[in-house]
Amino acid sequence: MPRLKWLWLLLTALSLGCGGFFPQSTLAPKSDFSAAIDALFTDIFWWAVVVFVIVEGLLLFAIVRYRARPGRPAPKPVHGHTALEIGWTLAPALILVFIAVPTMRTIFATAGHAPEGALRVEVIGHQWWWEYRYPALGITAVNELHLPVGIPVQLVMTSADVIHSFWVPALGGKRDLTQGRTTRIAFRADSAGEYWGQCAEFCGASHANMRLRVFVEPVTAFDAWVARQRAVPAAPARGSLAERGRQVYARSACIGCHTIAGVSRGTIGPDLTHLGSRATIAGALFPNTAEYLRRWIADAPSLKPGALMPPQGMSDDDLTALVAYLQSLR
């Protein structure tokens, strides 16, 4: 919003040294949903500025003008003034009408119903990670949501355990995920990019670590991603380190909780079939590098308090092989 430009300048000034990049900002809308909210908030913001200036101005004027000075006569004992009372009842009421009308309009415009033909994604919240299912495409993703630019999206959401809240500020407002209920939001992303989000409803020990990324891609790139997700990753070459890692995986506790297509069918933890293709691990908490994967498997709760995956007492060699295997799952 151009009208918010000065606020941006202020924010940028404040954030010098941080790089001035705000991946989770609510003030840079990238979808119809978030743009509608931004327009409404901008409206309310300027009304608030006007009221703030007037009322604080009156207050300041009163305390400067009417401070006690020697020799001033005793104040008149005024008890009230009916016309004034009516006036300052009606004035805020009138302003609120000007705020309420666009508010109601935006409520119904952002009620979460996507048009026919929208891409439907089921979002399931878990302590403390996100599962995305694309029923029409037959694929599942974890923590990183891939969406095509310019196409309406319908998110249908629920929780596997406690209440979570799905929030990607650039793409729209948050919506809670509750076990036993379905909630929905709808939007159409209008520019490609990587947008950050995280759980916004306190959900236990690692609430702070339940983060997510959304990759909005041009349709061709999105389709290519879908095709890769649909394919089963090639089995590691015979005699390779990854091949040994696969054996480690298959004889460890991993298979009880995780799915890797063609290898295991656990459903307690996230699907790992395409782990190697992800940018992050552990709830978008760490970059997907060998080093972090290694530390994560060795002792997840020390990196993410309360994480349900217990520390794996593996030998260094096993760990190295397992990491190589997981990274090969592209």
Added chain:
Amino acid sequence: MKSWLTTTDHKRIGLLYFWTAFGFFLVGGLEALVIRAQLAKPDGIGVSAELYNQMFTMHGTTMVFLALMPLSAAFFNYIIPLQIGARDVAFPRLNAFSYWVFLLGGLFMNASFLAGPLFGADRLSVAPDGGWFGYANLTERQFSPGPNIDFWLLSLQILGIASLAAGFNFIVTILNMRAPGMKMLRLPPFSWMTLVTQFLVITAFPVITVALVLLMFDRFFGTHFFIPAGGGDPILWQHLFWLFGHPEVYILILPAMGIVSEVLPTFSRKPLFGYTVVVYSGVLIGFMGWGVWSHHMFSVGLGPIADSVFSATTMLIAVPTGVKIFNWIATLWGGQIRFTTAMLFAVGFIAMFIIGGLSGVSHAAPPADLQQTDTYYVVAHIHYVLFGGTMLGLFAGMYYWWPKMTGRQLSETLGKWHFWLTLIGMNLAFFPMHLSGLLGMPRRIYTYGAELGVTQLNVISTAGAFLIGLAMLVFLWNIVRTRRVGTPAGNDPWGGATLEWAIPSPPPVYNFTVIPHVESRVPLWPTERHGPTAPLPPTPPAPIHVPGGSWWPLFTAFGLPLMAIGALSHQVWLVLVGVAVVIVGIYRWAYEPFEV
């Protein structure tokens, strides 16, 4: 010592409330500093995630239930009987009972910080960690197996009993014990706001008690009120909690509004502008406060109709609130304003409350709230309302009534230091939170990544929080110093208009030598039709009966934490002992001879 344990004097109970609540306020403040220290840098791990979650849960719970409410109660106790020209509250022993239950409930909740080993936990602290709002189903046994949530829900039930008993007591006191001539529309505004507050207390606390009992049944007896797999609904908890929780907001703010409505006229030398409008708008806020609860739940997805209705009612409540602000400014208008510390805090209240009110309007709009709720933007809002509002109002009350309560005036020089440090500190701490929230920082996170770009803002907030801490040290020093060298106050150091200023500071145990006859809203000031009330005789013309002390309120109060400890440790016999103590206590109390 014995006389304090058995006291039924509203003034002594008021002081007990004050010192206890002030102690809890300092504890809650220290918890806030731990939170701010942790957030001073990204990826901070000064305290663990588990301990951090305990800190913000206890900070919120402590400030709401153990600091702000009972600090208001301290003034209800001390000041209301004096303002309405009464010798005590209607039920002095019930009043003592309220205090002891509050103290024991607060101690019980805080005992959880040290109780870990008793429950076989591997750490010392098993303090509540589900947030002050305790959302089910996170707070169910499946997801919170430890004793943490049990401590929380049992102590809140205990504290609720204290609030309910006090609520009934003050309603009866204000309605029935007014001096002759003090019609309802001559009642001082602080007494009026207290009356509204107490009606909210007696209607709102049963709602949270029901919610807590249901949660307790779920946790202890395996019911499924909030468990979807058993046919329950976690959203039901949110409705019940906020149906209590929003009136609770007004329970927290209305007493401070009452205090400000006393302080502004005194130091402007003008009666409160639009007295009846201020009173009626307070009553209206009390009623309307019941129709807005779901604005805490816009992100739940209740549907556009419900969102629209609750949005409209929430915006509507801004009208009577705005009316109050205009009347306060009009009270200042044309006055002769003396900037005592009490007055500075009262004006600070108005200035800060306006900011909190305006940010409130932005999340009364559900779509905007979908970006703001559960972020630091809302943390900024509640702190402008509850610190900038309630707490500055309470500080105004402390400086205003301190001479009445202790007989000595707090130092004005230190007071002004206290005020400016507090004002600067709170704006440094809370204003940047608007921005960190809008930039995407959620609340209740023990850590955040540097990539969010909110590090600088958090550093400023932390600096502000520690500045507030410094201001509190100045205030503590002021208190200590005043005990030794404070200026004696006399009856009326400020030229106040209400009856408490007609009697010595601190007042004698019977308060008034003769109950005055009230002829106007400003009994000690001349009006067009009346002169000021004649000075009261220095000694009572006839002996005044003052009820003696009683052990039974304290004895009865002990039964409640016994029951809670029994429930926590699954010892049914101990619960029964607690029940027996309460029954015996009430029986002996009821049949206690009138004279002791």
